[in-house]
Amino acid sequence: MKKKIIILLIIFSVLLAGGLYLGTFHLEDVRVVGCVMSSEERVREAVFEEAPFGNILLLYLKNKIRPIRDIPFVAKLEIDFVDKNTLSVTVYEKQVAGCIEYMDSYVYFDRDGIVLESSSDRKEGVPCIDGLELDQWILNEPLPLPEKDRFSKILNITQLIEKYELEIDRIMFTKENEIVLRHRLINVELGDGSNLTAQMMNLKSILKGLEGKKGTLYMKDFNSDTSTASFKEK
DSSP states (O other): OHHHHHHHHHHHHHHHHHHHHHHTOBOOEEEEEOOSSSOHHHHHHHHHHHSGGGBHHHHHHHHHHSOOOOOTTEEEEEEEEEETTEEEEEEEEOOOOEEEEETTEEEEEOTTSBEEEEESSOOTTOOEEOSOOOSOOOTTSBOOOSOHHHHHHHHHHHHHHHHTTOOOOEEEEOTTOOEEEEETTEEEEEETSTTHHHHHHHHHHHHHTTTTOOEEEEOTTOOSSOOOOEEEEO
């Protein structure tokens, strides 16, 4: 009987020591890198909220089983130890292609037309689409737009914008269904979209030569055979 009591005391002592040591891994600081569209503060808050009893080790294990989700514009988080009280969090963001104004907010979508987030903030560097009406939308579902042909053009444009690293503020359509892009103070007229690849491939270098100017760049007749473009300054 005495031997059993000693064994139990030893086990209890080991567990107590282990618990006390585990308690020293208390989360005090979260260092966040990789945020462009997302908010560092929101990521930091989410990490603190998900930490069981504020413990770094328990958070790390929990995140392996059930990763932290539902942070606007964040695809995943990579969590690493800095020390017993500090974590380093690398943010991998969702690829945002564009946004559509909806009531008092902006609905952001990816290059496949899937709704990523809705926010009252207008994110810099994301083209806003004019001329599309939304009645409703569902997170992580395709945008429910009746203008299928026009939206197909928009997805093609946003993919080319990403591919050629263009700075486009707005994507617009005329009454004749012709495409107009907005780059800072310059409107770029592209026509019906039949020569988009050639136009977009060359647009960055053309805009570079128009830096600081205001006006309209006409590229309707620009194609792989004819490099015709003109600029009318205002």
